[in-house]
Amino acid sequence: MLSTYLTRDWGLKVPIIGAPMTPMSGGSLAAALSNCGALGMLGVSSTQPVEQLERDVDDYRRLAGAHPFGIGLMVWALDARPELLDAAIRAKPFVIAMSFGDPAKYMPRMRDAGIRVASQVQDRQSARAAEAAGVDLIVAQGTEAGGHTGGVGTLPLLQIVLETVRLPVVAAGGIASGRGLAAVLAAGAAGAWIGTPLLVAEEARNSPVARRKVIEALETDTVHTRVFDVVQRIPWSPRFPGRALVNAFTQRWAGHEDELARDDEARRVFQHAKQAEDYSNALIYAGQSVGLIHRIEPAASIVDRIAADAESALRAATAVVPLAPSGPLS
Ligand SMILES: Cc1cc2nc3c(=O)[nH]c(=O)nc-3n(C[C@H](O)[C@H](O)[C@H](O)COP(=O)(O)O)c2cc1C
Structure with missing residues (x-):
């Protein structure tokens, strides 16, 4: 059994939080995670209708009843779409994750509703801002992560965030095995926030073709790029x-984002590829831990394996610190 802030204070059985991933983490994936003792999160994109979140919440409750769950929002999207925060608060989640921006001005509403707040941060400054805003949990998200992320690796970032804040910290980015979870727990994290390994979970809202691509991909097959935001005209910060x-589309357009923004034909190619599931041009967001993903399985199997292997790894790690020889009895 692993014991951290997440098990003691949040009531989880294992210190694992399923990352909010749009559109993959809907009600089924979140429910599968919460039902096996992790915490399931519903992902909310900047463009999705409120009704989609409401449907995901309904699905979750049908499958997981009153088990606690979380909702992940993107701070930068809320000024233009305050209705997403309204809907998230109405859903009464255990926690809302406010990522990619300073959550300060939204804190009072979540606090008044009795909802805990987590925040994904990508550098020391954003960790400080999240702590000053009064969040409960900081998620140190390294650049290895799938989806949108900053430029600092999980290991240096985790050390930086741990020495900066007094709050519990969870690590995200590249954790897909018991070794990874054991490493961040040993470093002082309260758990792991896992996305990429769940892309192939049976309950994820993902297609068979995309799952196959994730399984086939190597750890060297990812790219950190703005091209998919530029071609879809989604106003993500360049940060x-x-x-x-990586695919033909990223190889053609990475480094040529200004040109891409003006190219209507490239936009047509992308949209067509997306509809046709032609992943030579369509996007699959995924992190470097794809190199550790080998098969489709239920989310509970993924969580159980990571937690059990982490426990074994941590027990084995005690051999690194041999007991001091006991001195002579006096
Ligand atoms: C397909 C995909 C979609 C994601 N969508 C979101 C999102 O909507 N909101 C969010 O806060 N993070 C999102 N993320 C980032 C995750 O929250 C998390 O930081 C990341 O998956 C952790 O690293 P890992 O992918 O190496 O496990 C997404 C990640 C992936 C792979």
Whole structure:
């Protein structure tokens, strides 16, 4: 059994939080995670209708009843779409994750509703801002992560965030095995926030073709790029490119984003590829831990394996610190 802030204070059985991933983490994936003792999160994109979140919440409750769950929002999207925060608060989640921006001005509403708040951060400054805003949990999201992320690796970032804040910290980015979870727990994290390994979970809202691509991809097959935001005209800050599987589209347009923004034909090619599931041009957001993903399985199997292997790894790690020889009895 692993014991951290997440098990003691949040009531989880394992210190694992399923990352909010749009559109993959809907009600089924979140429910599968919460039902096996992790925490399931519903992902909310900047463009999705409120009704989609409401449907995901309904699905979740049908499958997981009153088990706690979380909702992940993108701070930068809320000024233009305050209705997403309204809907998230109405859903009464255990926690809302406010990522990719300073959550300060939204804190009072979540606090008044009795909802805990987590925040994904990508550098020391954003960790400080999240702590000053009064969040409960900081998620140190390294550049290895799938989807939008900053430029600092999980290991240096985790050390930086741990020495900066007094709050519990969870690590995200590249954790897909018991070794990874054991490493961040040993470093002082309260758990792991896992996305990429769940892209192939049976309950994820993902297609068979995309799952196959994730399984086939190597750890060297990802790229940190703005091209998919530029071609879709989604106003993400350049601070947060997205980590995706490399393909012909990223190879053609990475480094030529200004040109891409004006190219209507490239936009047509992309849209067509997306509809046709032609992943030579369509996007699959995924992190470097794709190199550790080998098969489709239920989310509970993924969580159980990571937690059990982490426990074994941590027990084995005690051999690194031999007991001091006991001195002579006096
Ligand atoms: C397909 C995909 C979609 C994602 N969508 C979101 C999102 O909507 N909101 C969010 O806060 N993070 C999102 N993320 C980032 C995750 O929250 C998390 O930081 C990341 O998956 C952790 O690293 P890992 O992918 O190496 O496990 C997404 C990640 C992936 C792979």
